[in-house]
Amino acid sequence: MTAANLLSVIVPTHNRRDPVLRAVQSVLDQSGFAQRSPDQAAMERGGPGRLEIIVVDDGSTDDTVAALQDRFGGDPRFRLLSSSRGYASAARNLGFSAARGNYVCFLDSDDFWLPDTWRAIGEIFATHPELAFVSVDGSTLATSTQPASQRIVAKGSPGWSHARFKDAPLTTEHIDLADGRQFALVRGDFFPAIVMGDLFYLSGLVMRRECVAGAGPFNERFRYFNDWEFFARLCAQGPGAYADHDGFRRESGRPDQISRNRPALAMARRHLYIAHSLLRRKDSRITKHAAPLQLALSHARYSAARELLRSPHRGWSRRYLLRCIRDRYKVARCIVLLALSFAA
Numbered sequence: 001m002t003a004a005n006l007l008s009v010i011v012p013t014h015n016r017r018d019p020v021l022r023a024v025q026s027v028l029d030q031s032g033f034a035q036r037s038p039d040q041a042a043m044e045r046g047g048p049g050r051l052e053i054i055v056v057d058d059g060s061t062d063d064t065v066a067a068l069q070d071r072f073g074g075d076p077r078f079r080l081l082s083s084s085r086g087y088a089s090a091a092r093n094l095g096f097s098a099a100r101g102n103y104v105c106f107l108d109s110d111d112f113w114l115p116d117t118w119r120a121i122g123e124i125f126a127t128h129p130e131l132a133f134v135s136v137d138g139s140t141l142a143t144s145t146q147p148a149s150q151r152i153v154a155k156g157s158p159g160w161s162h163a164r165f166k167d168a169p170l171t172t173e174h175i176d177l178a179d180g181r182q183f184a185l186v187r188g189d190f191f192p193a194i195v196m197g198d199l200f201y202l203s204g205l206v207m208r209r210e211c212v213a214g215a216g217p218f219n220e221r222f223r224y225f226n227d228w229e230f231f232a233r234l235c236a237q238g239p240g241a242y243a244d245h246d247g248f249r250r251e252s253g254r255p256d257q258i259s260r261n262r263p264a265l266a267m268a269r270r271h272l273y274i275a276h277s278l279l280r281r282k283d284s285r286i287t288k289h290a291a292p293l294q295l296a297l298s299h300a301r302y303s304a305a306r307e308l309l310r311s312p313h314r315g316w317s318r319r320y321l322l323r324c325i326r327d328r329y330k331v332a333r334c335i336v337l338l339a340l341s342f343a344a
Helices: 017-028 036-043 064-072 087-098 117-127 152-156 163-167 211-215 226-235 268-279 290-308 314-326 330-339
Strands: 003-012 051-058 078-083 101-106 111-112 133-140 169-174 182-188 207-208 241-249
Touching: 003 017, 003 087, 017 051, 017 064, 017 111, 051 064, 051 087, 064 078, 078 087, 087 101, 101 211, 111 268, 117 133, 117 169, 117 241, 152 211, 152 241, 163 290, 207 211, 211 226, 226 268, 268 290, 290 314, 290 330, 314 330
Parallel strands: 003 051, 003 101, 051 078, 133 241
Antiparallel strands: 101 207, 111 241, 133 207, 169 182, 182 241
């Protein structure tokens, strides 16, 4: 059972006591949310004050669970689920299965929201009810070795800078919020762009529940770029929007972050997987994008071939390069790389 205008924020965590406490508090502190349970809020009409936050503890061995219960156990908006170690994708799937809201966000436990994030996103959904999702931008926290990075979604996600981003049927408008703030809103069909490169961060993305269900669960077999694969399936569910609004903070540089440890070849291999898996889906919303999907597949083969040239698996590199030549994708470059693959 879902509750109208209820936001479910799902936070997977593992051995991150202090960051997850900060993440949960940042959601509970959102303007417009009163201290009441989702069941109580569901019986009311109007207003943004409907919230549940579900923390999924993924087999923590520190005192994360005790700290969460001690600080938030008395808040009716808070729920804690525990599971054996299954990693972030499994924890997100478990959290979604328990969520009751018709809006959903998967907030990373080392990120946190700024105070008016949900108010801004809620106004966008109210203005554009056709949207499947709304993404806001964010920034990183400064560290002892690195300054803060701004607009990490639009500037840091590779899909935004890809040459084919311009092919996506998107429009830009300016949004005026009720509190007087203004920012640009890019909306439309992001699917032709997402298949060429990642575009979003989970922590800044709020989705309609039925679109999350339609996209399907996070793939639990892989640890790298699972969010990108999920975003591609999500973008096939309908139009979305990106708001140039600073809505969350990300703590970069933590030693336990998966993004710090992924191998260089992982992105190219996952891109191949995404393109192949989407082509196999019998979905009319995906099949209408056959051209950008085929282009994405060629691009993924080319990227994988370049990475494989640096490995002992040069035979696979040649296979991908020959396929790119057959598909007339970057033929001259592929011929040069093919020649290099035979060099000592």
